[in-house]
Amino acid sequence: RFLAAPTMAAPEFKRSNPDLDEQIERLKKREILTENEALQLCGLAKQILATEQNMHTVSAPVTVVGDIHGQFYDLLELFRIAGECPNSNFLFLGDYVDRGFYSVECAQLCILLKVRYPNRVCLLRGNHESRQITQVYGFYDECLRKYGSAKVWLMFVEVFDHLPLAASVDGKVFCPHAGLSPSLDFIDQIQALNRTQ
Numbered sequence: 001r002f003l004a005a006p007t008m009a010a011p012e013f014k015r016s017n018p019d020l021d022e023q024i025e026r027l028k029k030r031e032i033l034t035e036n037e038a039l040q041l042c043g044l045a046k047q048i049l050a051t052e053q054n055m056h057t058v059s060a061p062v063t064v065v066g067d068i069h070g071q072f073y074d075l076l077e078l079f080r081i082a083g084e085c086p087n088s089n090f091l092f093l094g095d096y097v098d099r100g101f102y103s104v105e106c107a108q109l110c111i112l113l114k115v116r117y118p119n120r121v122c123l124l125r126g127n128h129e130s131r132q133i134t135q136v137y138g139f140y141d142e143c144l145r146k147y148g149s150a151k152v153w154l155m156f157v158e159v160f161d162h163l164p165l166a167a168s169v170d171g172k173v174f175c176p177h178a179g180l181s182p183s184l185d186f187i188d189q190i191q192a193l194n195r196t197q
Helices: 018-028 035-049 072-082 103-116 131-137 139-147 151-161 187-192
Strands: 055-058 063-065 090-092 121-123 166-169 173-176
Touching (some): 035 103, 035 151, 055 187, 103 121, 103 139, 103 151, 139 151
Parallel strands (some): 055 166, 063 090
Antiparallel strands (some): 166 173
């Protein structure tokens, strides 16, 4: 059994946020955010994620979600089955983007939910949350197609830089995106990494 360090509390937000709630409802209808809305969202997300440790601790019960890869309708189905925020807690293990046709929608909805319910949603970084991978597997091109420039893509990959690297459920279940590094033996080594470099 390993012991995880306690996490820092996410900044408190008003219980009701009509702008975020309206954006979440629009996204569920596959209406992407405007460029300005996306840029504001990314700024808020970076502020919240900067307060979180590399290894985030979440409490059970929680729904653990693997790779989404731009499969927006599967993501909506997941919420239908597991419950909506804030009634259910979610731990996403990364790989929100690439391969599927709706990476922008998936990334925006997951990040919106994180910003709206910071203590109910944990987003981890997968191997596809990087500049290099997203330029090869589709997210970069999708952002260009949907926004006409790389500005939104750049803001999203900056958010990806701030995502925690792993999580634990109640200090008992270790949840990385994939695999264990042979060079990391202790949780403190994960906490010591500089994830935003």
